Amino acid sequence: MKQCEMLVIGGGPAGLSAAIEAAEAGVKVVIVDANEKAGGQLFKQIHKFFGSSMHRAGIRGMNIGQELLERCEKLGVDIWLNSLVIGMYKDNVVAIDVKKNLTEHKLEKIQAKKIVIATGASENAVRFPGWTLPGVMGAGAAQTMANFHRVLPGKKVLMIGSGNVGLIVSYQLMQAGAEIVGIVEAQPKINGYAVHASKLTREGIPIYTGYTIVEASGDERVNKAVIAKVNPDWSTEPGTEITLDVDTITIGAGLKPLIGMSYMGNCHLMNDRFLGGWAPCHNYSMETTTKDVYVAGDASGVEEANTAIEEGKVCGIAIAQALGYLEEDKAEQMKKEAWGRLAGLREGAHGAERTAAKERQLLEYKKVMEG
């Protein structure tokens, strides 16, 4: 069985940052990524990020991705691509399905001193009659098609959900040449940032707050969507139906952490809706209740790429420290700084709920370990 010092599952912003931070201190790192290119969702995030200069604010996600990959390369981080971790077992062993070429796969087992779970999140579905028709897809899937594979998923798009994902993806589909027929939001208010919404409204895109999708229809693929006003009891108000001609419906109904590895790693999970549902609790080093198993990014609770980067850094620092590559004082100082930057990113009304949820995770960790 192969051995390594630090194994990172998932090469998105969290995983790459963890690897960089640890490799800089001298740790030998292997990143395992299921895709043909690492970077996670960064390469489809063609918008400029929020934050401050210390979080690379104003830089487009794809450029951050490129930068992280270059640093990994320089540091000699071993990145296994087309490599799918199928499970995690006792004694820090993971099994990987490695795609060798178009037809050949090979199973690999690898044992690591430290494991970072940075598997990210998956999209939530919304069900309505017709949601299984071709042309109905996750907003993230549409974003991957348009920005990564450069294929426009459709020309007339209805977006379900006005969170930042729904708003940003709508904007980007417009940039790619699609028409956004509208954005439907069942809540009475827009969920994402007003500046993202304003970018759309000044292009004339209607945002239907307090509306829900009633039905999608079409023969071979979706060609019609019916939306209607929702009442407080979630029934729809008769007579408010609007029929829209669409060829694509994208669902931006939020994300949930991927917990497969955490569950299999026996990490204590807790449910918190402000973090997208079930996620493992962890300590200030991002270590889960399972010793040697760390978590970072959306896998530890859904947030954003810049928080994922900082959480990844905390993991990398903590692991370098635990493996003896970083002196305690220095490591503690570096972790403190990263947590400071995280606190900055979680400021404001939009961040308050996440801050509180993250505190609950830390508290739960303490409770479980003490008890």
Next chain:
Amino acid sequence: MNKTYDVVIVGAGVIGTSCAYHLVKKGFQVALVEKKDLARETSSHCDAVALIPDKMPGIDAAMGYASIQRFKELEKELNYDFEFHQNGSLHLCETDQEMEIATKYANDLIAEGYAIDILNPEELLEKEPFLATDLKGGLFSHECCGVNPYKLCFAFVDAVQGKGLDVYTHTTVTDIRRDADNNVVGVETDNGILKTNKVVNCCGVWAPEIGKMVGIDIPIKPRKGVILISGAGFPICKQKIHEFGYMVSKFDDIQCERDPEVEKYNVAFTIEPSAGNNVLIGSSRNFDGYDVDAEIDIIRVIAKRAVRFFPILKNINCIRSYAGVRPFIEEHLPLITHVKEIPGYYIAAGHEGDGISMAPLTGRLISEMIAGEEPCMDVTPFSFSRYK
């Protein structure tokens, strides 16, 4: 919940639900207490068939046959569909030595009157065209049947819940109350007390815990089995299939040479079609405490054996795996018994891999014992007094 019942059953797996069903049928007021939910442990982490050729000729095979007959009746008695199907079973022989042992063994069963065919390699392929072509032959048993194990639990409960049966799920038994003469007088739970003077311990691998509450040592050990599931596709097999090596892993007195990894996890290939048009592939038997991780090394060995018998599986996806723990007893005989030292305390546990097929019979025997009737078969071998 402080109520009084004729009988309180602890554990809502297939044995507990069968006991509940059969007791209510005899007119008892029954409570079924379960720490989690119906069929949450072993009964939903296994495969399920009632077979004849995996039993030794004699009493074992007779019980297997009786179980099959009982399932046929239950299919008519119970409204809830538990996916009963009777399409026979195949046992495969990899070597001439295995075929020789199998032939002798089959002839013993045939002599006892069971419908078993001895197949040559061509006949084997006719029955299952996707089998490897280098097998030496096999046995086909006409009578064998299968059920969906957890649906069988739901079916038992569905038939009698509210008609004499109260189900307390998410309720943990904390103690068994006894009077000064050691008679059972009640069951304490984290949710209150159930008064009764008869309690049946149907907790399978956890039966020893409920045994400790009355100071008895029930020698059941958890033995893990891992099962893999294929993606849904076309039916690659038509019936339950075992490698004859299964017999080897089940009874230690038949000796064959085996691969060290196969030996380590006691892997014997089995495959069966499921209602979802995928196949369940098994299985292993190893001792690893209560751990239910489907470890990668066990999965690897099972997958390797599966591809050996069904080469077509090489390019078919495995989509899931799971492990369950079976209640193992050294003597390969379950406990279906009253415990004399503690009047009113019964045990129905320790069936290892035969729990599903023996559940109907077990439920019936317990109900007969509690009703004070003559049991339908000799229960001496299942008695707790065998440990004295």
Next chain:
Amino acid sequence: MKLSETGILTKADLVEMGRYPSEERMKKGPVAVAECVQDIPCNPCETACPFKAIHIGENISNLPKIDVNKCNGCTTCVSACSGLAIFVLDKSYSDSYGKVTFPYEYNHSFKVDDIVKAANRGGKHVCEGKILKITNTQKADRTTVITLEVPIEYVDEVRSIYRDKQHQSSKEEIMSEKLADDVLVCRCEEITAGEIREAIRQGATDITGVKLRTRAGMGLCQGRTCEALVNQIIRQELGNSPADIGFSTPRTPQRPVTFGTLGGDLDE
């Protein structure tokens, strides 16, 4: 209608919050306005301003404060804002025309001197505008900055270029019962909402209970897709908490893998 419902700010909102430059200031020459009214943790505008006219401070979710005396309307901040929410307004241009500078990130073939339809914050075509300037700098990383000449009374309104499109909305009477029983919930195993409700009536109270009774979640995706939907239905029917409803148990392999790969030889 409020911003949070429509996504559309108004000048009145900004004036009320004291975040809009005075008439007097705009008459003096170009000045930036940050139409940023939520506490987003973000401060590139502060860093970008060469005149230190924008202040956010330690707490990066403070709203940007623009010192209109230091600001000379240089437009550097327009492309620096990740939220595309900063504009430069100028009412000193002439008596009847003013200038609006805004960010633009769509493909276009506009040239200086083109006459375009100018759009307000709601995307409505409100007037014509003449393109005075199109800037693309390396630092702006593909955020184009466009300056438009518009009638002076529209300086407070115009924020983009109108997009031509035809989409019709029509009202139509349809019968829709929310979450009809025949709606598919588990795509892998083709299990409907009705079958899930039936399982709940039979006694399922959590994800696993539904799974055992219906097969929902037993397919390729191991329930990652339908889990949240089953969760919703259970909550609607029984009112259980998400913690009690649980999740679909993750198993090896996390994504489908062939038996051939699983059973293949390992390098030791």
